Every structure is written in structure tokens, then in C-alpha cells.
Amino acid sequence: MKIQIKRYTSEPEIKEEVLAYEMELEDPTLLEVLGHIKTTQDSSLSFSSGCRSSVCGSCSMRVNGREVLACAYKVQEGDLVEPLKNVPVIRDLVVDMDKAYSMNVRAKAWLEGSSDVALSPEDEKRNERQSDCIMCGSCYSACPVYAVNGEFLGPFALTRVWRYVSDGREEGEEAKIHNVQSNGVWDCTLCNECTLVCPQDISSKADIEKLRATSAQYGCMDPNFGSFGGGFGFDGSPSF
Numbered sequence: 001m002k003i004q005i006k007r008y009t010s011e012p013e014i015k016e017e018v019l020a021y022e023m024e025l026e027d028p029t030l031l032e033v034l035g036h037i038k039t040t041q042d043s044s045l046s047f048s049s050g051c052r053s054s055v056c057g058s059c060s061m062r063v064n065g066r067e068v069l070a071c072a073y074k075v076q077e078g079d080l081v082e083p084l085k086n087v088p089v090i091r092d093l094v095v096d097m098d099k100a101y102s103m104n105v106r107a108k109a110w111l112e113g114s115s116d117v118a119l120s121p122e123d124e125k126r127n128e129r130q131s132d133c134i135m136c137g138s139c140y141s142a143c144p145v146y147a148v149n150g151e152f153l154g155p156f157a158l159t160r161v162w163r164y165v166s167d168g169r170e171e172g173e174e175a176k177i178h179n180v181q182s183n184g185v186w187d188c189t190l191c192n193e194c195t196l197v198c199p200q201d202i203s204s205k206a207d208i209e210k211l212r213a214t215s216a217q218y219g220c221m222d223p224n225f226g227s228f229g230g231g232f233g234f235d236g237s238p239s240f
């Protein structure tokens with residue numbers, strides 16, 4: 001079996017290259033392959049991992065341009081392995097997720113209500129998908145908006161905001177909604193790329209649409225509405 005890995009180092013100078021590796025392994029996961037290469041061929045190969053069971057999210061990377069969890073992905077002949085996009089690469093397949101994680105803080109993606117009140121069974125059911133997010137960063141890597149606007153709050157932060165906005169215990173719903181208007185819910189293009197790559201099958205796109213609907217209930221509208229041509233004049237006639 002032969003695979004290619006995009007290697008990157010900044011020390012002593014910036015160096016980027018795609019290297020090929022060959023091995024005899026039967027039906028391995030990508031994480032098993034990376035471990036095998038590190039222990040038998042090249043100890044300098046750097047990658048992140050933790051749980052080895054799709055729970056911690058630390059082994060997220062790209063194969064043939066698509067985001068995967070290395071511990072879950074079964075390697076195919078000729079695969080090209082690269083680090084996540086839209087985040088700084090530290091070395092090889094290790095990326096710096098600090099900025100993406102900080103979006104949870106900017107978005108205030110936590111419960112600001114009475115956390116001592118028990119969650120109702122309806123809330124529990126409604127929130128079970130969003131609560132499964134493992135913050136692997138695949139959605140930020142696939143997001144074309146985050147690629148061009150590093151201030152966009154991004155998929156997993158907005159999914160977590162919806163998780164708490166839709167929580168019956170949340171007392172700061174309106175403030176939470178107002179907090180995600182700028183570089184937030186209206187900046188998403190609803191392209192669905194985040195949903196397609198999420199290993200937990202969470203649809204951030206759907207969560208953002210729900211945040212938009214709730215925004216409208218609080219009087220917050222798309223700031224671009226009416227400024228991109230098309231729409232209706234004051235007399236009700238179409239204007240372009």
C-alpha cells in the first residue's frame with residue numbers, strides 16, 4: 001500500500017513537500033498507518049490523536065481534499081493526506097485550532113440560564129445532535145466563508161449557540177441572538193459543506209437557518225437584504 005503525505009515544517013526554514021510512503025498493512029485506519037510510519041520509517045512525522053475512537057476530535061485532517069477523522073477513515077491505495085485548511089499549520093498534520101475554539105467565547109456558546117433546573121425531555125431530545133459536536137474543526141476547514149473571512153463565527157460555534165438558544169433553561173436567548181448578528185448567522189452562504197464533512201452528522205447549516213428564523217422574531221434581519229438588487233419598492237412593484 002502506498003500513500004502520500006503533505007509534510008510541512010517551519011524550522012529551520014519553511015519547507016513544504018509531498019512524500020510517499022509504502023507499507024504492508026491489512027485494512028488499516030489512517031491513524032494506524034500514521035503510527036506505523038512514525039515508528040518504522042520516519043519518527044519526525046507529526047500528527048495529533050487522542051481517543052482513537054472518534055470521540056475527542058483531535059485527529060481531524062484531509063484525505064484527497066475531504067475532511068476525515070484519521071482514527072475512523074480506512075486508507076485507500078494512493079490517498080493524499082493533508083492537514084486541515086483555514087487554520088495555521090504547526091507541523092505536518094498538526095494544526096493550531098486556538099482561533100477556531102475562541103469563536104465559542106465570542107459567540108457565548110454556553111448556557112447563561114438556570115443550569116440547576118433539570119433539562120426537560122423535549123429539550124434533551126432537541127439538543128442531542130448539537131451536543132454531540134466534538135469540535136474536530138472539519139467544518140471550519142470546509143467552510144468557504146471562514147476561508148475568506150477569519151472573523152466569521154463559523155459552523156461549530158453557531159451550532160453550539162443554537163444548542164443553548166433552543167434550551168428551555170436559557171434566560172439570555174435575546175442577548176445570544178444579538179451577539180451572533182455580526183460575522184455570524186447572515187454571513188453563512190448555506191452551502192452545506194460543513195454538514196457534509198461533519199463526522200457526527202450535525203447540520204450546522206440547519207442550525208444557522210434556525211438561528212436566522214429566531215433572529216427575525218427578535219427583529220434582526222439580514223443586513224444585505226435589499227442591497228443586492230431585486231426586492232420590492234415602496235409601492236410593491238419589483239425593483240432591480
Ligand code: FES
Pocket residue numbers: 049050051052053054055056057058059060069070071072
Ligand atoms: S483520535 Fe480521537 S477522534 Fe480520532
